[in-house]
Amino acid sequence: MAIKRRQHGQGMTEYIxxxxxxxVAAIAVYQFFGQAIRSQMAGIAQEISGKSASGAITDAQTAADSAKTEATTKKGLSAYSNDNSR
Structure with missing residues (x-):
């Protein structure tokens, strides 16, 4: 009986x-693409309400370009002091 209880606890721990x-992965993705996602959602909301979403679409494209630039930037300990000087 005690062995069965431990196995149940192990399954719950693995699930957690x-x-x-x-x-953590979702937070990282949202951090990386957050502005682009918010701009896209703003554009969708404006289009649904019947307004033009050209400004929100432009903002989303700018955020996507910024994310692309950030993705190609080399990250590592060699650039640690450069990133922290901001």
Whole structure:
């Protein structure tokens, strides 16, 4: 009976670890693409309400270009002091 209870606890622990990893990954993705996602959602909301979303679309494209530039920037310990001087 005690062995079965430990196995149940192990499954729950594994589930919690997986959920935590997914949450960390989601936070990282949102951090990286957050502005582009917010601009896209603003554009969708404006289009649904019948207004022009050209400004929001331009903002989303600018944010996407910024994300692309950030993605190609080399990250590492050699650039650590450069990133922290901002």
């Amino acid at each position: 670890v997986i959920v935590a990893l997914v949450a």
